[in-house]
Amino acid sequence: MVRKKDAQTEVANGLEALFPRLWRYCLAITGNRDRADDLAQNACIRAIEKADLFEPGSRLDLWMFRLTNRVWLNEVRADAVRHYQTMMLIDDIEIPDSKPDPEQYLLTRD
Numbered sequence: 001m002v003r004k005k006d007a008q009t010e011v012a013n014g015l016e017a018l019f020p021r022l023w024r025y026c027l028a029i030t031g032n033r034d035r036a037d038d039l040a041q042n043a044c045i046r047a048i049e050k051a052d053l054f055e056p057g058s059r060l061d062l063w064m065f066r067l068t069n070r071v072w073l074n075e076v077r078a079d080a081v082r083h084y085q086t087m088m089l090i091d092d093i094e095i096p097d098s099k100p101d102p103e104q105y106l107l108t109r110d
Contacts, residue, residue, distance in 0.1 A: 004052045011051035014060040015044055022064055029072055039075070043068040 022043065027036035047054075047067055054063055 006056040007054045008048075008051040010056050011047055011054050011060065015047065015064075018061055018064055019044070021061065022068060025065055025068060026072075029069070039068065039072055042075075043071050046071055 019040070023036060023040045026039040026043070027033065030036045030039055043064065047064055050067070054060070
């Protein structure tokens, strides 16, 4: 229990000092200030939620950058699913008929 509490305390105390570097990393991978803000915020929230998984005494910056990268990949995947239809209506699909046209069949037969 003490280790879990230490991890939570170390993450909470370390986020403020790490945030400027984390935000620059977010800007580098998103290429957009607004998305960088959102990503940095989501990564910090995730870090606080998962703080008990952090190993006290290890490098918080590496752990946060890895966590941020995972959050970003999840967001990119979610955007891909939201913006692209994965299923099409059967009425919208044209299925070519490989058989010759009936008139062509009669002409060929004659």
